[in-house]
Each structure stands twice: as structure tokens, then as C-alpha cells.
Amino acid sequence: MDYNLREDIKYTASHEWVRVDGDIGVVGITSYAQHQLGDIVFIELPNIGLVLEKGSNVAEIESVKAVGDLQMPVSGEIIEVNKALEGTPEMVNSSPFDDGWILKIKIKHSDELGTLLSIEEYKKIIESEGH
């Protein structure tokens, strides 16, 4: 299946994406992740100002099938969350890379960006998961 992955963003093996602009990163979950989760019914967003390390759980995403965690793709401070998702979490299903963004972070260590995956590397991960 083609998941309309974007060229201009970076990915993680745990299916987050980051769009980097200077030291600001916009974070969401990939089209593949939302497809796997199914209809998303609730997203618990973090508090602004929270500082978290790369890999720590930052938000909870609940679908009809399961509850998943959104992990910090890189370390940083939460500077904005997508408040619209509180009323319409289904935007993550319909527009995972645009309207369904989840949070904005101020990136702490820019060298961590090197650990993120390119579109090609991420495609390989999806393939290895068998879809």
C-alpha cells in the first residue's frame, strides 16, 4: 500500500514524523501509523513547557483498537499543541501530515536530528512490518 509519505520530513522507527524548521520541530504520527491504529477517538496532549528526552512518551493516542504512545523523536521542550485535536481527533486519520499535526517542540540537541530516518529508510521499516 502507498502511504503518501512526504519527502520533506523525517521519520522515526516508532512511526512519528518531524518537520524541522530551524530549532523548531512539528511532530505527528505517520499515515502508516494512523492506518494501523484505525479510527482515533481521543488524544491526550501534554502540557506546554514540558521538557522531555528523546524516546519518552509525550502523548497518548487512543483508537477503537488500542492505545498507543507518541514518543519524542528528539529531546526538547513542548511549545505548542494542536488544540483542535481535542474536539476532532479524527483529523489525525484524515490528514496525518498536515491538519493532524500533534505538537511543536523546541529542539534541544540539533545533533539528535541525525538519528531520524529518511523517507527511504522509513519505507523499509514499513515493509519489514509486512504491509
Add this chain to the structure above:
Amino acid sequence: MDTKIIFEKSFNRSNRNFITKMDVIAKDLTEIIPTSLIRKELPLPNVPEVEIVRHYVNLSNKNYGVDTGIYPLGSCTMKYNPKINEVIARIPGFSQIHPLQEDNQGSLRILIELSKLLTEITGMEGFTLQPAAGAHGELVGLLIMKKYFENKNILKTKIIVPDSAHGTNPASAKMAGFSIIEVQSNEQGEVPLDHLEYAMKQGDVAGIMLTNPNTLGVFDRNIKEITRIVHENGGLCYYDGANLNPMLGVCRPGDMGFDIVHLNLHKTFSTPHGGGGPGSGPVGVIEELIPFLPEPCLISNKDGMICVERKDTSIGRIKAFWGNFGIILRAYSYILALGAEGLSRVGRISVLNANYLRHNLKKRFHLPYDRICKHEFVLSDKGIPNDITTEDIAKRILDYGIYAPTIYFPLIVNGALMIEPTETETRNNLDRFIDILFKIYDEAKENPDILKKAPHNTPIGRLDAVLAARTPKLRE
């Protein structure tokens, strides 16, 4: 079908239900309960006896249980509960006693005897029968762990939980005040030893919670290595007994190196499960941890009398009286009826039945962890024609008059369909289940719409799970 609930059948007139006259001197309610807590109205449905009888009979007709048909709900061990258990539990000497009455030595004796049997079955040294359910047992086990380290003045804040564990494991650890380190299982569905060792060396790790066989139905062949690594790094090993069924009489958690075990009497030891509960989650420990078991404890003194013992080191009281005694009694009846030989057959046949299904079903369905399983195995919806999902299959199974397996768990398999037949299903039933799943597979190919709109034969069709979760209607 009449779908009115009993409240909707209620007459709007003064309550004429028969209430027996009190045979003791009544106290005024305000003397016993603060006025603010006394309700002014009690809106019980006001219906004649015949409507009450119909209400319950109709509900029971709608119900599906293990007495109705096969119930292959993975991770839950929905085995048949022999009726001898019910006969025993209804003996007036058991059913009409009160824990505060003066002479209940016989019932206390049962508690001690069952503890001894469970100790032998699991390879532990001491047991408490008090926890009311599996997750309650987990919490008790973790509090014991915590108290043990506190007593030694060692600070421990973390627990390792593999991603193949039961969902309650991380939840219980969190509730007991630990933070969780997740270890990802490898391609064989086992705990990678190098990751485990690395996690243990992070410092202040209290130990590991493990379900073995795990939620994939896979027995971790490195189990002795796992417990050795945890012990060498100063941790304790907790065994989630939810999957003990295939191990019965074959292999004991104590021999695998575990220090704390909880059992689910309502799974492994044939006591009522689900709506029929209540549950019971006894916890067993090695000798070193016995001082921390919940109080009150029972001991049998020299003249054979059973007395209550209190220990300052105990984690304290966790349940009123002695736990769910009626359930404990049923499990005792089950164990005595089967004996050692019978129990070991339970373990072996549950493994045989699961592998019979696994071997046949993998001819059509994708089996991501393809190896000999124990009591259960996990299929996925990968490769099913026409984008048919696990949910569609589960709903269609209902149309054939069978309860659906566990779906979308464990999370490590996409579109998981988790099947556990238990030892109490006959070969005929297993063959019928295979036939039905094959038929559904063919339908997915030829008539996918029938699956996407299933179920068709149930009193209520496919529910809108998304709408229900997004805008739940919690009360009128």
C-alpha cells in the same frame, strides 16, 4: 425481540413489592448513617414477579458462555467449569457461614489446604489467597517486592516489563509506584538477553514481570537465564500466572527461578469467569518473602487448631476477611477432583488443542510467530483478501454462533487474532471451529461485503464503535 429494559417496564404507581417484615428491632437510619448520605428515593423497577422472572430468563437466553459453546478467548483461559464445583460450594456448611462466627475451623482448614496445594503446583513456599482478582494479585506481589527492598534500605524505582506481557503488568507496576522499562521481544517472541542485561544495569531496578508462556503463547526457552540475570543484578522475578494453564503439572514457576507468582483461579482452576465471577488472584512467594505477605495469615498450631497470625513486616490488609471464599472452595474442589495426574493432563491437552488449531489455521491465515505454541497462538489479518480486517472476521464468527477470539492484542502483532481453545474442547469442536474460519476466509475472497457488515444473526448488528468512543452517552 423484546429489548425493553426492566426499568422501562416499571409501573408508575405506589410500590407494592412484597418486603418481609423485619425480625429484629430496627434502628432509625439517621442513627447509623449521616443524613446527607441517606437517599430520598430508591427508583427500583416496580413490576410483578412474572416480569422479573422473564427479565432474567430472557437475559440468560441472550448470554453466551462456555456452557453455550466454544469460547476461544486468547489470554483468558475460558475453560469449562465442572459442575461438581458448584455442588461443593452449595454445601450449607460452607455457604451459610460468616467469617466472624466463632467456629469456622473447617473453612479455615480449606484455606490452609489450598495454599499448600498451590505451593506445590507453583514451586513457591507460601501463599495468600486474599487478592480478589489477577490484577489485584499483581499489585499485592509488587507491594511485597517494594516492602522487601524498603526493609533492606535499598531504593528501587523501576520494573522491567517485556512488550509481550499482559497489559495489566505495566499498569500494576505503575500503580505500585514504579516506573516501567519496556523490553522489546525478538523475532522468536522471546526476551533478548542482552537487552535485559542492559536494562538491569541501569540501576535501581526492582525486577522483572514476566508472563511465561507469553501473550504470543510462546514459552521463553531462556527463562532460567532471564531469572539468573535479574537475580545477579539484585532484582526479583515476578511470574504472571495468567498463562499457567499449559504449565500445570509439567513445569513450575519456582523451578524457572521466579520469586513471586500470582494465579488466576478463574482461569486456570475452573472457577466462574467474566460476568459469573468474582475472580480470585492468590499470590505465592519464596521463603524470603513470606514475612511480607498480607495479613491476617493463618497458621496451624500443634493441637491442629488454626489461628490467625499477625506480622509487623506484612504489607497490611488488602481484602476484607479471607478473599472470595466461595471461589477458593471451587478451585480446591477442581484440584482435588483432578489430582496430580489430571492436572498434568490439563496442561498437556491444552497445548495439544492449541497446536492442532494453529497447525490447521496457518494453512489459510498468516501466523507471524510460527513455532510450537503452548496454550494459545496469535494469527494476523495480513494477506486476507479484499482488505478484510480482524474486526470483520471476529464479527462474522459471531454469525456462526461462536464467541470471537481476543482481537488486536497483543499489540506486537498487527491485526492480532488471539486464539486459546483450552483443554475442555473436543476434537469435533476444534474441527468445527477450523471449518468456520476456513468458510469465513472463502467469504472474504468471494463475498467480502458479508464480512464488512457482519454480524447479521445477532440481536443487534454491527455497532458504531467509533461514535460510541468519540461521543459516549454515559447516562440518559
